[in-house]
Amino acid sequence: MQNIKLIKSISLIICAFLITSCSNNNSAMKPEDFKNKEPRLIIEEYLTGNVKAWGVLQNRSGKVTRQFNADLNGTWDGKQLVLKEKFNWDDGEVQDREWIINKIDDNNYEGTAGDVVGKAKGYSYGPAFKFEYVLLVPVKGRELKITFDDWIFKQDDRVAINRATMTKFGFKVAELTVVFVKD
Numbered sequence: 001m002q003n004i005k006l007i008k009s010i011s012l013i014i015c016a017f018l019i020t021s022c023s024n025n026n027s028a029m030k031p032e033d034f035k036n037k038e039p040r041l042i043i044e045e046y047l048t049g050n051v052k053a054w055g056v057l058q059n060r061s062g063k064v065t066r067q068f069n070a071d072l073n074g075t076w077d078g079k080q081l082v083l084k085e086k087f088n089w090d091d092g093e094v095q096d097r098e099w100i101i102n103k104i105d106d107n108n109y110e111g112t113a114g115d116v117v118g119k120a121k122g123y124s125y126g127p128a129f130k131f132e133y134v135l136l137v138p139v140k141g142r143e144l145k146i147t148f149d150d151w152i153f154k155q156d157d158r159v160a161i162n163r164a165t166m167t168k169f170g171f172k173v174a175e176l177t178v179v180f181v182k183d
Contacts, residue, residue, distance in 0.1 A: 029151075031107075034126035041154035043122070043129045044081045044103060046182060047074035055162070055178035065174075066090060072180075079103060117145055127154040146173065158182045 053070040067090040074083040083099040101111040101122065109122030111131070120133030131150040136143040150164040162178035 031123035031125045031128055031130045034128040037126035037128075039127055039154050039156060041124060041127050041129050041152065041160065043109065043124055043152070044074075044076045044101070046154065046160060046180075047072060047081060047083055048076045049074065050183040051180050052183065053162075053178050053180045055176055058175045058177070060172050060174060062175075070178075128152070129154075144168065152180070 051072040051074070053068075053072060055068050055070070056064045057066040057068075059065050068087050070085055070087045072083060072085050074081055079102065081099070081101040081103070083101060085095075085097045085099070087093075087095040087097075089095065097113050097115065099111050099113045099120075101109055101120075103109055107124050109120075109124065109131075111120035111122060111133070113120075115136045117134040117136060120131055122132075123130045129152040131148070131152070133148050133150070134145050135148055137146045138144075145168075147167045148164050149167070150162065152160050152162045154160045158181055160180040160182075162176070162180065164176040164178075165172055166174040166176065
């Protein structure tokens, strides 16, 4: 009898946990939440030309583990943004990435890069741009697939702020905060 009560109690706790975990996704921030806000971030316009960036990488507990500065240079041909990024990490690592970002319509984008698995999906509304993708991240001689939930928020004509949450198997492993300044 005691074991049955214990099993019922544990089952009830698990069910409550699962229900609250699922309901949290409904309250998550969505790109459409920003559709009528200003200033409007049109990513292909903002990233065309030279943009400087500075950022910090934090582990899952919030400790800053690395810092970087970066130079970005984008070209837009009316359909496709080619964005070249050069990251200079504080430990001496230099990292280059070239994004090819296609505009699907006013609010939707798709992108690829050499270290991105499949296609990145982008969503643009008001001052917000959300970019979702899986990146191959080198860690101790191996490449791990890390999921990025990337948000860029335009502050004014020159400044944008980027917050990215990185997850593996649904668990947060790191966060990235970046400030962009357009030349």
